[in-house]
Amino acid sequence: MTPPEGLQVPAGHVCKLVRSLYGLKQASRQWNHELTTKLELFGFLQSKHDHCLFIKDGSATFTILLVYVDDILIAGNSEAMVIDVKKYLDSLFTIKDLGIAKYFLGLEIARSLQGIAVTQTKCISYILQDVGLLQAKTVTTPLLPGIKFSVEAGNALPNPAPYRRLIGRFLYLGFTKPDIAHATQQLSQYLEHPCKSIGMQPHMS
Numbered sequence: 001m002t003p004p005e006g007l008q009v010p011a012g013h014v015c016k017l018v019r020s021l022y023g024l025k026q027a028s029r030q031w032n033h034e035l036t037t038k039l040e041l042f043g044f045l046q047s048k049h050d051h052c053l054f055i056k057d058g059s060a061t062f063t064i065l066l067v068y069v070d071d072i073l074i075a076g077n078s079e080a081m082v083i084d085v086k087k088y089l090d091s092l093f094t095i096k097d098l099g100i101a102k103y104f105l106g107l108e109i110a111r112s113l114q115g116i117a118v119t120q121t122k123c124i125s126y127i128l129q130d131v132g133l134l135q136a137k138t139v140t141t142p143l144l145p146g147i148k149f150s151v152e153a154g155n156a157l158p159n160p161a162p163y164r165r166l167i168g169r170f171l172y173l174g175f176t177k178p179d180i181a182h183a184t185q186q187l188s189q190y191l192e193h194p195c196k197s198i199g200m201q202p203h204m205s
Contacts, residue, residue, distance in 0.1 A: 031070070039065065044087055054079075072103055106172065127169050142183035149186060154195030163194040189205050 003009050036046055039054050044065065047053040056076075063076035063085060072089070076082045085201050101109050106123040109116060128134045157163060167185040170184040 015154065028069070035067065035107075038089075039069060039091055042085070056085075071104070073101055097109060107175070118176055120173055124167075124173065127166075130167065144178045149190065157194050160191070161196045164191050167191060 007015075009015065034152040036054075040046065042056070043058075044054040044056045044063075047055060052067045054067065055064075058081070061076060061078040061081045063074070063078070063081050065085070066073040066075075072080050074081055074085055076085075086095070086097060090097075100111065103109065106120055108119045108121060110119070111117075125134070128136065167184065167188050170180060171188070174181050174184060
């Protein structure tokens with residue numbers, strides 16, 4: 001780093017950065033370490049399967065935190081415990097309580113007496129608009145029955161990036177649309193060399 005104006009640095013010495021700053025590659029790691037440490041002090045355990053998931057399991061309460069960078073989703077069977085967690089975080093950091101979750105990372109969350117419904121309607125509409133299929137008709141089966149693909153048939157796409165990006169979007173939609181999982185898995189096998197036509201049907205047009 002460049003020493004601030006007026007700071008005299010002796011020859012052969014360097015400045016040691018003792019605090020992470022925004023924009024540095026260490027900042028995100030420092031933030032994650034700080035948040036994890038504070039949550040563990042409050043009784044949360046970090047999941048070994050997903051480091052973004054923190055669990056606090058009490059004798060009568062169960063609270064989970066889902067962390068995405070600096071966005072935190074809190075859920076639990078005790079409203080009092082959820083409030084306590086918010087107060088604890090507010091005492092440590094500057095936070096903004098957005099209330100009951102309605103939208104999180106492209107997931108639309110709707111609550112009712114019957115339960116909680118998670119959809120991705122906005123995400124799907126955006127994808128359809130982006131690829132010019134917003135007015136396309138729906139079908140009951142994502143793939144035609146008996147269709148076979150081959151890497152040897154068809155002309156290679158000049159730019160495979162849009163195809164790969166589309167498959168990535170389909171993978172994300174699979175969270176709430178498991179019916180497209182098989183079709184996505186089949187098409188994801190051709191990320192290396194996608195073609196305009198594979199086998200009998202267009203692969204990408």
